[in-house]
Amino acid sequence: MTDVHISLPPALRRALELLSDPPADPDVSRGYLDLLGAAGGDAVEKNTGPIQAAWASPIGSMLYDNAQALSRRVLTAFQHPAEWLSIPSGGVALDVGSGPGNVTSALAHSAGPDGLALGVDISEPMLARAARNEAGPHVGFIRADAQRLPLRDNxxxxxxxxxxxxxxxxxxxxxxxxxxxxRPGGRLAIMVPTAGRAARLWQLLPNIGAHAFGEDEIADILEDNGFTSVRVKNLGTFQTVRAKNG
Structure with a gap:
């Protein structure tokens, strides 16, 4: 292991060992591991809609607090994901679209003193805030795209x-x-806004940067990818989906 890697925060040093293509000179200058660089990466489709642009801005990062307050109320009605995931002691948990990182840190707590929780997000303002407020020996954040996660299989x-x-x-x-x-047998928990039966009408509108999910859309995709025990629960305009891998 090089001196550069030894000098990394412990969580990000462990994260490098899980990457499919670890960088020789990792950029952690802003407190998170940036795998996209200034260009933001060019291998996958990008969301250029106005909703995403607002969400990824510094103002959007601050407004996220209001959305988080609503999410916490919704999660209370559903059950917090960490309570269902049964993360093994010393296990690794991944928060895709981690935002300011509060869910990521909760996952680290569930994984115990030898566990690791990694948050992946594409927004630099969100990641800067997460790294400042939530990063620690067992919590690290990575700038990467959800459509091409940088981790190895399983x-x-x-x-x-x-x-x-x-x-x-x-x-x-x-x-x-x-x-x-x-990993096989691992658990997944997702929450999204849903348009229910009106999703098809929403999808006919011009792209504004947000997808409207139908009632069974996520469950069908998960089953196509080998997930079992898929459970869907709706509360108003929110939907949670839970599943096991294989």
């Missing part, structure tokens, strides 16, 4: 994605990536 024990998939240009690709990195 490297994590649990995956969470809270109110993010609607902003991903190709949600099916992101879900397939979650399946790829999740």
């Amino acid at each position: 490297t994590v024990d649990a995956v969470v994605s809270m109110a993010v998939l609607q902003l991903v240009p190709d949600p099916a690709a992101a879900l397939a990536e979650m399946a790829r990195v999740l």
Whole structure:
């Protein structure tokens, strides 16, 4: 291991060991591991809609607090994902679209003193805030795209994605990536806004940067990717989906 790697924060040093293509000179200058660089990466489709642009801005990062307050109320009604995921002691948990990182740190707590929780996001303001407020010896953050997760196959024990998939240009690709990195028997928990039966009408509108999920859309994609025990629960305009990998 090089001196550069030894000098990394402990969580990010462990993260490098899980990457499919670890960088020789990792950029952690802003407190998170940046795998996209200034260009933001060019290998996958990007969300250029106005909703995503606002969400990824510094103002959007601050407004996320209001969305988080709503999400916490919704999660209270559903059950917090960490309570269902059964993360093994010393396990690895992945938060896809981690935002300010509060869910990521909760996953680290569930994984115990030898565990690791990694948050992946594409927004630099969100990641800067997460690294400042939530990073620690067992919590690290990575700038990467959900449609091409940087981890090797079968490297994590649990995956969470809270109110993010609607902003991903190709949600099916992101879900397939979650399946790829999740170990057999690992659990997944997702929450998204849903338009229910009105989803098809929403999808006919011009692209504004947010996908409207139908009632069974996510469940069908997960089953196509080998997930079992898929459970869907709706509460108002929110939907949670839970599943086991294989």
